[in-house]
Amino acid sequence: MGKTTTDTTAGVRLDKWLWAARFFKTRNLAKTAVENGKVEYDGQRPKVSRLVEVGALLKITQGWDKKEVEVLAISSQRGPASQAQLLYRETQGSQEKRAAEAEKRRLAGAATLAPQQRPDKKSRRQIQRFKRQETE
Numbered sequence: 527m528g529k530t531t532t533d534t535t536a537g538v539r540l541d542k543w544l545w546a547a548r549f550f551k552t553r554n555l556a557k558t559a560v561e562n563g564k565v566e567y568d569g570q571r572p573k574v575s576r577l578v579e580v581g582a583l584l585k586i587t588q589g590w591d592k593k594e595v596e597v598l599a600i601s602s603q604r605g606p607a608s609q610a611q612l613l614y615r616e617t618q619g620s621q622e623k624r625a626a627e628a629e630k631r632r633l634a635g636a637a638t639l640a641p642q643q644r645p646d647k648k649s650r651r652q653i654q655r656f657k658r659q660e661t662e
Contacts, residue, residue, distance in 0.1 A: 537577030538602045540567065546601045548610040549586055564588070584614075590631065594620035 538546070541556040544565065550556040559565055560574045566585040567576055582597045595614040604610070645653060 537579060538600050539574065540565070540572055540576045540578055541574045542602055543578040543597075543600065543613070544586070546604045546610065547613045548604070548607055549588065559586075559588075583617075590627065591624055592620070593624065 540560055541553050544550050544556040544559070545553045550559060557574045560572060563571055564587040565572065567578075568583055578597055578600060580597055580600060584595050584597065586593045586595065594617045596617065597613070598615055599613045601610075601613055
């Protein structure tokens with residue numbers, strides 16, 4: 527049923543491929559990410575309508591994570607996650623870099639102390655006043 531192909535001549539729009547490969551929940555989110563420069567196609571900033579080809583190298587920024595993936599197959603239909611993972615392969619360097627960054631974030635979070643209790647009304651007002659002073 528799914529339109530999965532490994533033919534290099536056939537192409538699918540970049541936003542549709544990102545959606546089918548389950549990088550984004552909707553095509554609109556994929557389109558917005560491409561337009562805002564969160565996706566690079568072979569080192570260049572692509573348009574949403576760019577046709578994806580097998581062997582292309584994509585750099586995708588999602589939150590804190592920056593993934594570098596190679597396109598292995600082309601699909602225009604969204605399927606189960608197990609099928610979507612067959613469409614691409616994350617590079618070894620990207621996996622190592624993401625793991626190192628995650629560890630760095632974990633250690634930074636462990637170094638900060640959590641407050642003893644939630645702030646009361648007076649404390650919240652003081653915090654808001656302090657934040658307003660920072661922006662002015």
